[in-house]
Amino acid sequence: MEDKFIVFFSDEEDIEDLACEFKHGFYETEIAIIDSETQIYTTQMGLLNTRLFELGYRVFVREMNNDMFEIKLGDNERTNREIRMGHNLFKMWCAGEFRKN
Numbered sequence: 001m002e003d004k005f006i007v008f009f010s011d012e013e014d015i016e017d018l019a020c021e022f023k024h025g026f027y028e029t030e031i032a033i034i035d036s037e038t039q040i041y042t043t044q045m046g047l048l049n050t051r052l053f054e055l056g057y058r059v060f061v062r063e064m065n066n067d068m069f070e071i072k073l074g075d076n077e078r079t080n081r082e083i084r085m086g087h088n089l090f091k092m093w094c095a096g097e098f099r100k101n
Helices: 026-032 089-094
Strands: 004-009 039-040 057-062 068-071 074-076 078-085
Touching: 026 039, 078 089
Parallel strands: 004 039, 004 057
Antiparallel strands: 057 068, 074 078
């Protein structure tokens, strides 16, 4: 089985020079997730959710400074909090929970 991953880009300007197929719309990104596409690159930060773990995705965020990090269940380098399924990853990201110290 091939690893599935999704990369969330927080700034659309960062994607101009990358040779990847991006999902810019909420609906098209959601369909790609439902269809279990193996590689998803999206600008739809609102879909940053723990259900992606249940669907078998590794979850990455690429910040404006080209700094990319993985969010996973349990301990993470970017936060002192242990990530659980009940967490709202999008709200945590908006609040700066994953900012580099």
